Amino acid sequence: MSDTKYLYDMSEGDATMRTVLGGKGANLAEMKRLGIPVPDGFTVSTAACVATMEAHGEWPEGLWDDVQTALARLEERTGRTLGGAEKPLLLSVRSGAVFSMPGMMDTILNLGVSDETVEVLGAEADNPRFAWDSYRRFVQMYGEVVEGVPPHLFEDELTALKADRGVSQDTELSTEDLKALVATFKDVARRELGRDLPSDPREQLRRAIDAVFRSWDTPRARVYRKANDIPDDLGTAVNVMQMVFGNRGETSATGVCFTRNPSTGVHELYGEFLVNAQGEDVVAGIRTPRPLAEMQEVLPEAYEQLLATMRDLEAHYKDMQDIEFTVEEGTLYLLQTRSGKRTAAAALKVARDMVEEGVLTREEALQRVAPSQLDQLLHPAIDPDHGKTPVTKGLPASPGAAVGALVFDADTAAERGHAGEPVVLVRYETTPDDIHGVIGSQGVLTAHGGMTSHAAVVARGMGKPCVAGAQGIRISTSEKTLTVGDRVFNEGDVITLDGSTGDVYGEALELVPPQINEDFSAIVGWADEVRRLGVRANADTYEDATKARELGAEGIGLCRTEHMFMAADRLPAVRDMILAETAEDRAEALERILPMQQQDFEGIFTAMKGLPVTVRLLDPPLHEFLPDLVEQSLLVQRLELTGGDADEIAAARQLLGQVKRLHEQNPMLGTRGCRLAMLYPEIPEMQTRAIIRAALAVREREGETAGVEIMIPLVAYSSELKAQREIVERAVAEELEATGEQLDVTVGTMIELPRAAIVADQIAEHADFFSFGTNDLTQTGIGISRDDAEGGFLSAYVADEVIPKNPFESIDRDGVGGLVRLGAEGGRRTKPELKLGVCGEHGGDPASIAFFEELGLTYVSCSPFRVPIARFAAARAVL
Ligand code: PEP
Numbered sequence: 001m002s003d004t005k006y007l008y009d010m011s012e013g014d015a016t017m018r019t020v021l022g023g024k025g026a027n028l029a030e031m032k033r034l035g036i037p038v039p040d041g042f043t044v045s046t047a048a049c050v051a052t053m054e055a056h057g058e059w060p061e062g063l064w065d066d067v068q069t070a071l072a073r074l075e076e077r078t079g080r081t082l083g084g085a086e087k088p089l090l091l092s093v094r095s096g097a098v099f100s101m102p103g104m105m106d107t108i109l110n111l112g113v114s115d116e117t118v119e120v121l122g123a124e125a126d127n128p129r130f131a132w133d134s135y136r137r138f139v140q141m142y143g144e145v146v147e148g149v150p151p152h153l154f155e156d157e158l159t160a161l162k163a164d165r166g167v168s169q170d171t172e173l174s175t176e177d178l179k180a181l182v183a184t185f186k187d188v189a190r191r192e193l194g195r196d197l198p199s200d201p202r203e204q205l206r207r208a209i210d211a212v213f214r215s216w217d218t219p220r221a222r223v224y225r226k227a228n229d230i231p232d233d234l235g236t237a238v239n240v241m242q243m244v245f246g247n248r249g250e251t252s253a254t255g256v257c258f259t260r261n262p263s264t265g266v267h268e269l270y271g272e273f274l275v276n277a278q279g280e281d282v283v284a285g286i287r288t289p290r291p292l293a294e295m296q297e298v299l300p301e302a303y304e305q306l307l308a309t310m311r312d313l314e315a316h317y318k319d320m321q322d323i324e325f326t327v328e329e330g331t332l333y334l335l336q337t338r339s340g341k342r343t344a345a346a347a348l349k350v351a352r353d354m355v356e357e358g359v360l361t362r363e364e365a366l367q368r369v370a371p372s373q374l375d376q377l378l379h380p381a382i383d384p385d386h387g388k389t390p391v392t393k394g395l396p397a398s399p400g401a402a403v404g405a406l407v408f409d410a411d412t413a414a415e416r417g418h419a420g421e422p423v424v425l426v427r428y429e430t431t432p433d434d435i436h437g438v439i440g441s442q443g444v445l446t447a448h449g450g451m452t453s454h455a456a457v458v459a460r461g462m463g464k465p466c467v468a469g470a471q472g473i474r475i476s477t478s479e480k481t482l483t484v485g486d487r488v489f490n491e492g493d494v495i496t497l498d499g500s501t502g503d504v505y506g507e508a509l510e511l512v513p514p515q516i517n518e519d520f521s522a523i524v525g526w527a528d529e530v531r532r533l534g535v536r537a538n539a540d541t542y543e544d545a546t547k548a549r550e551l552g553a554e555g556i557g558l559c560r561t562e563h564m565f566m567a568a569d570r571l572p573a574v575r576d577m578i579l580a581e582t583a584e585d586r587a588e589a590l591e592r593i594l595p596m597q598q599q600d601f602e603g604i605f606t607a608m609k610g611l612p613v614t615v616r617l618l619d620p621p622l623h624e625f626l627p628d629l630v631e632q633s634l635l636v637q638r639l640e641l642t643g644g645d646a647d648e649i650a651a652a653r654q655l656l657g658q659v660k661r662l663h664e665q666n667p668m669l670g671t672r673g674c675r676l677a678m679l680y681p682e683i684p685e686m687q688t689r690a691i692i693r694a695a696l697a698v699r700e701r702e703g704e705t706a707g708v709e710i711m712i713p714l715v716a717y718s719s720e721l722k723a724q725r726e727i728v729e730r731a732v733a734e735e736l737e738a739t740g741e742q743l744d745v746t747v748g749t750m751i752e753l754p755r756a757a758i759v760a761d762q763i764a765e766h767a768d769f770f771s772f773g774t775n776d777l778t779q780t781g782i783g784i785s786r787d788d789a790e791g792g793f794l795s796a797y798v799a800d801e802v803i804p805k806n807p808f809e810s811i812d813r814d815g816v817g818g819l820v821r822l823g824a825e826g827g828r829r830t831k832p833e834l835k836l837g838v839c840g841e842h843g844g845d846p847a848s849i850a851f852f853e854e855l856g857l858t859y860v861s862c863s864p865f866r867v868p869i870a871r872f873a874a875a876r877a878v879l
């Protein structure tokens, strides 16, 4: 028998024990320690859940005994008995994972109410209605969660009864109604299961704990974990606590609050509550709750106490808290506190404010913000000058703009969204089972539910715009229509949501680029004080270079010159150069290209004055500059068939011949990069001349130029670099000699082929710097075509978890990362001070940046819009 401890009384734990007790259990224990009123109870550890999963559902030996003794202790402390005919003990059984997964797992409330105890419970509270309300809730929740009765069977009965009584709220049902409902619910369960629900509360408790274990592995929980990078093997803890009742009449209530506004981060009152209700009524969005401020009038003492507790908890945890509470006959209890999920804008504001309030250091504040949150802020918003009138309005539950086609169910949203179509998911209310649809959509609109409903919490955490509780809309899921007033929208009609105001527009509105605010700049500025890695940008135009500099790039790590070759006015000259059959023809074409290249470089060097710019010499797969082989063949055929002009036919035939001659089966592995330059040294020579002339012209004009670094692509052999370096150096020397000027120019290479990584020590002999081209290194290192992989087998691999992530997005640490390591070590063996950069897409990916930090590289380079994220991620990587 193992000596793992599977069960803890609440008094045994504290906040540091979240891996064992789960977040909820650890924080409950911590609150108890702090003297904050929480209901008494115990926690079954995550280890018990993991052991049960490993044993295919079999509980570890001794666990049930542990639960029974803990229950006996709880009965003694409370003076109540589970199932007892005199003072019955009622329990809540709630999941609580290490990382919070709002609403994804199961909860069972009111366990212990039964035919034997319901009357006593009513008499004790002097409120029979409350007892029967609790009973019908229990049968419903237990039947659904533990025994798997489809929820709508209960809902349909409840709706039918309300219709029959002519009432709209559950609270309007009488005690007799509720009694009848309990009987009906039991019948529903019997019909569905072919047996009665178990009536022994101890057996119910065992099955309830087991159901919470199982809920760790539901599809929605898996989807949520995947979306939030939470490992699948952590398991959930189970919290068993004495029930406190928010549904015990008009002096009882239940609610949810945040210590700051989770949408904006503003330090203000934020929360909702419902009188005479139980917790799931608020969070599941079943009844639309009231703003917390109104609690001051209804339950003034509990309200003041709640405010004081909120302040204490925030000060204690040094973080914004998301709190669940219940007031039972005027007495406040806390059921949960956790770090509050917040929007990106709120995360930045809270972090910055808490530094100003002296609560957090700058380093701590940086750790409170996730790189993905900065990413969210770099997304577009609705153009403020749209001048359109909203068709309706709901609660601004999660900010940001969403434009998309209406869909009415989560499966369709997931399917169409993942296929690349922007969709907006519309639901009466969302349930955790809709999670995959929320992920697939641009935004979510619900007719029901409040700001703290699961829909809102989950959407905020994921940065999805959400408008909740838009009461002016009517939804028919069967007809797939959304009706506002007399306007009817069908599936596929495009609407726009503004999650920051709650406005809903019946058309597609223009979006504007994101505005980077002061919180954003401040936090990224702090990141700069901390990070070691340099951050440059990949940019090939004046505009991109200017943007990059504005966003904090410390230079350009990759200027792809082939992009300049593709512009329409250059393509003919470039084509002539490639197709030239004599050196003279080629020289003539290059002469035409040179001034255009020079002009481009002048723009970039001007934008990057005083900062380094790495210009990479030409790296095209040749076919990108030539007509398509098939199309050219068809053209020739057509001209021949239609008896076209003889000269035209001859020219087309000649071009076809040249295209055939240059055609390659695998152009990505063909005459690219330095291979082309090795065949035609005139090309790198021309490019070098254009670079030097541009640098000198900018210096002349602006008084300062950029630091010139010339980079040779797709090198596999050190001899290639040696030869290319000679060409470049000769051209530089000639240009400088002709002008009598001085200019520092360094020459380096891309490391983007496995061979180059392996012989990096040899290559470094001829290099002033390396830049890892992790796109090609991934393509050639794993052997996946970068142009064909997406959507093909690779997507299936990621979906089926054959591999954790798309290796073109986030570096494959073990494989491709190993090649980078090898290259870095080899290079530094030869030249200890060798500058090492990364300019593949991975240079903007936070997880990859953390890896490059571990390797001690010099800088990363990414697209201009990712520069702030890279600056931030580089800081996070050293904290
Ligand atoms: C690379 O291969 O990582 C790289 C930056 O070069 P390109 O994407 O232009 O091939």
Ligand code: MG
Pocket (backbone or CB within 6 Å): 752, 773, 775, 776
């Ligand atoms: Mg490359």
